[in-house]
Amino acid sequence: MTSPAQIGPILLVGFMGAGKTSVGAALASELGCGFVDLDAVVEQSAGQPVAAIFGAEGEQRFRQLESEALDEVLSIGTRRRVIALGGGTYVQLENRHRIARSGALVVFLEVALEEAMRRVRNFSGKRPLAASQEAFAKLFEERRSAYEQAHFRTDTTNKPVITIAKELAAWVREQERR
Numbered sequence: 001m002t003s004p005a006q007i008g009p010i011l012l013v014g015f016m017g018a019g020k021t022s023v024g025a026a027l028a029s030e031l032g033c034g035f036v037d038l039d040a041v042v043e044q045s046a047g048q049p050v051a052a053i054f055g056a057e058g059e060q061r062f063r064q065l066e067s068e069a070l071d072e073v074l075s076i077g078t079r080r081r082v083i084a085l086g087g088g089t090y091v092q093l094e095n096r097h098r099i100a101r102s103g104a105l106v107v108f109l110e111v112a113l114e115e116a117m118r119r120v121r122n123f124s125g126k127r128p129l130a131a132s133q134e135a136f137a138k139l140f141e142e143r144r145s146a147y148e149q150a151h152f153r154t155d156t157t158n159k160p161v162i163t164i165a166k167e168l169a170a171w172v173r174e175q176e177r178r
């Protein structure tokens with residue numbers, strides 16, 4: 001049987017605008033545990049914002065830094081915490097393997113394309129991959145099958161952050177009882 005202490009990291013995956021960061025922070029507070037935003041870890045280690053990394057060194061270099069940051073946060077230990085991944089993190093096969101080996105619980109935050117576009121509209125300067133609507137929509141379709149490999153999913157489209165956080169906290173507690 002799994003005891004509560006054995007529930008390790010809870011990873012939130014999903015497209016840009018799915019609400020990974022806001023739901024992640026709310027879920028961590030529901031569960032009374034720490035919260036880590038992977039983009040913030042990358043920015044801290046690179047000493048510059050994500051958009052600047054893309055601009056100066058390209059997406060490939062960003063993916064490399066992102067994988068290193070993932071490795072770092074998953075190596076910290078087995079205690080419970082919530083980690084919001086970037087929209088592309090779980091799409092990279094090696095990252096999915098790394099995550100599977102870690103035993104983390106993976107949650108897919110779904111969002112309708114129109115809602116994702118609406119949510120990131122004001123932040124496209126911060127998100128290099130949200131600069132073109134066509135490319136954004138194409139990526140949205142291409143990534144779905146990767147996100148669907150998560151253990152659990154919930155749609156964030158018309159739900160308040162706190163409702164989603166409570167729903168996920170209940171699911172995590174259910175996993176603890178198994």
Ligand code: S3P
Binds near residue numbers: 016088089
């Ligand atoms: C990306 C999503 C961003 C950030 C980077 C690349 C992606 O994170 O990691 O701009 O490939 O979808 P959010 O999903 O938090 O916006």
